[in-house]
Amino acid sequence: MAAEPQRKPRRPRGSLNQQVIVQAALRIADRDGIEALTFPALGRELEAHPTAIYRHFRDKDELMLALVDALHEEVTADGLPVTDDWAADLRAVAGRIHAAFLGHAQVGQIVAARTARRPHEFAVVEHILGCMRRAGLDDSEAARCYRVFADAVLAYSSMEAALHALDPQAREADLLSWEVDYRRLPPEQYPNLAATIDHIPALDSPGNFPLMVELLITAIRAGRAGRAGKGTEEAK
């Protein structure tokens, strides 16, 4: 007959490489969830033998780190514009990171747990440092504020990605728990909750992340006021 079984669609010789594997892994994670990202699944997606990936990545952890780096690459893909408004630039880069993490929420959720630093993060570091210096901070303050701003944006985005990555039922249950459980608490024991419960934003409210960014920018603008920890040089 015309359609013979064709059991083993072998890949051509050198067609497997890190980039092809990373793209396939991203497709699987985005489509079926991070827990569905297994070597057998990768083999099917690539139409290759599951263990062929070991030619290109030492182990699964190294593949995961490559996925995280792919997200950072997406952040810097179109270049990070530098304007004369450092605060606007900080909002922009924070928004880019946040968007990339939620856009690939299944991978974004593991970023916080995988702290390894990879090549594509360099450009982001340089960019944020520039914003801090243009804000008028001295080198020491700029360096410390960079560290905190970048890590806060990373950690918060990763946490929101984790919520975003939950399957719909579990997520709905999580959000409903807030609506239901918290309203049931006795007002005399939880007076502050009782007074403000109607104003508390949802866990996944889109305004949460921008507000955190805005608070950090406000504090950076406020400048030397309220700096904690060692290394606060009064020299000036």
Added chain:
Amino acid sequence: MAAEPQRKPRRPRGSLNQQVIVQAALRIADRDGIEALTFPALGRELEAHPTAIYRHFRDKDELMLALVDALHEEVTADGLPVTDDWAADLRAVAGRIHAAFLGHAQVGQIVAARTARRPHEFAVVEHILGCMRRAGLDDSEAARCYRVFADAVLAYSSMEAALHALDPQAREADLLSWEVDYRRLPPEQYPNLAATIDHIPALDSPGNFPLMVELLITAIRAGRAGRAGKGTEEAK
């Protein structure tokens, strides 16, 4: 002779419960790492059959959520003191959360990924809301700032726990990557990095978290200035 084999040290009848299992799980995670926390390992630690845990937890995920809740319990264990200084109270509760997460870093690292809200978190919510209201924020602002402050503290602490939970070699490699890789970058392409590299705190510098908390407090104190997002009522 005297010491007979005694192969199966059976547990007495009703001696297994959620609390006993959670404590055993925490011991294993703290001692051997989160990836060593398996049903077989739990069986050995409890001297019970591995699958006996299924009598008390629906699946492994539910056990993990119980571990996360145990951390929140630790935060509120000694009560959260309310003084006349809302900023100091915010520092204190943030420090408690941070300490609990790093104290059980193996569990702390998964908190951000497991967003489920559990009983022992109620008291923390109430406490932080009280701080925000005493800061002079109206109910809407207090609610929004609570959400961002609490989640930022949670996310940042969880990320630091993840770094803290890495095995020593991997962690050393991560920290060294900063020292080495970043110093190798061409200064003309990364001028801001070149200028500030000596001032950038280490990934695990103990000052990072307090600085983030201080920045948030500074912004909250700055008050209405620079609030972003919808719901910014100009009524006043």
Added chain:
DNA sequence: ACCTGAACACCGTTCAAGT
């Protein structure tokens, strides 16, 4: 040099059988 096949150790989960 690169990919494949088979095997190994291990884990989460289920369920019928014991006490």
Added chain:
DNA sequence: ACCTGAACACCGTTCAAGT
């Protein structure tokens, strides 16, 4: 009611054998 034993499906990883 509670725990145990055995089995099942599945996964990461290794390694000798193929082309």
